[in-house]
Amino acid sequence: MEKWIFFSLMLQLSQAEVHECEPGRMEQILNRGEGEEGCKPRLTVIRLPDPKDQFSHVTPSHIEVLRCSGSCLHSYHNCIPRETRTRKEKVLLSLRSLASGPAESTCGEVEVEEHVSCSCGCDISELHCTQRQRFLASECRCVCEDTREREDCIQKGWYWNSDLCHCMCPNRPYPTCPSGYIFDHEETCTCRVFSYRAFPVLELVIVVLSLGSICAILSLVQCYRKGLGLFKHRRETRIRTESFRVKVRSLNELLGKSVPGRRRESSPPGEEMTRLKVEPSGPEIS
Structure with a gap:
């Protein structure tokens, strides 16, 4: 319906009477x-x-x-x-x-x-234009800056997309490609395997996963050495062991100072008295 109204209006304008416009008439129209x-x-x-x-x-x-x-x-x-x-x-x-x-x-x-x-x-304003366009204020529209590329595209019979400022394959609309294929409208104008576009993405995913795994392993090693996080119990056990050793060392020194004379009388000549040695009940954790 809108197309019919448009064509009817164009037909009426083409059949309108055309004559010289006088200054007074022009001012009246304006x-x-x-x-x-x-x-x-x-x-x-x-x-x-x-x-x-x-x-x-x-x-x-x-x-x-x-x-x-x-x-x-x-x-x-x-x-x-x-x-x-x-x-x-x-x-x-x-x-x-x-x-x-x-x-x-x-x-x-x-x-x-x-x-x-x-x-x-x-x-519209210049904010509506892309990086490959400039705003033409006299016509209120965005135009492509690279006019040479447009001329080359039209000369070889291809379609120039003025919105994208890009040369595309002719014979639009483009055909529907089967599953796993995509229409290449920039170079070959044929259906191409879609998987080749996914390779860079797959490689990026593998690299990210590998780096993530390495960082996780290094973090676990640091936590194990410092006794943090999951290995917090290891740090507490080591602290208790060191505390026990200090107490044993202090007890040996105290015993050595309290009975020096008695220890010399009871000890055979030329034989050193064996000090008290006490080891912790649990296995030593390094």
Whole structure:
């Protein structure tokens, strides 16, 4: 239907009477762009946004708000909002339910945007352009910077994608490839095995897993040597063993100082008295 209206309008324009435009007539036509047909906020019926998950329906479904619309003198310009505000509307929300019959309703509010003032201008800016594009303000669009690449692409009969600024295979739309294949629209224009693209990813995963395993092993070794984490009991056992050794050494020194004379009388000549040696009951843990 929209295509039919477009072609009908083009046919009417082609059959329109063309004659020399007088200065007065030109000024009159241009002034119409600032009249009732000009760019300004107008009452417009819009559909309210869908309610949240717990609600199934909002009433009313449509409301009337101010939105920018109208004619602009520049053929590439659009009527866009210059100032907006948020407007709250009271609505009735129907709760979502699996039971049959009328649904329970509750009162609520929804926020809608309303246009306060309007102006004619570009509806996009340089922020919408990619790294391979530049913003053409006179036409309100992004254009590719590398014009030579575009010319070479068109000369060899390929398709130039102006959105991506990239030369692609002709004969669009591209065919559907079987499972495990992907259409190469940049070089061969044929279906190629998809697995070759996965090799770098698989190698990266293997490298990451290997490094992770090595780091885990080194961490366990350090914990074992310092008695941390899972090996905390080993550190406590070593501390108790060292404490026991210190006590035994102190006891030997105390016994040696308390009975020096008696030990010399009871000991045979030329024979050294054997000191008390006590070993811990458990095995020594290094």
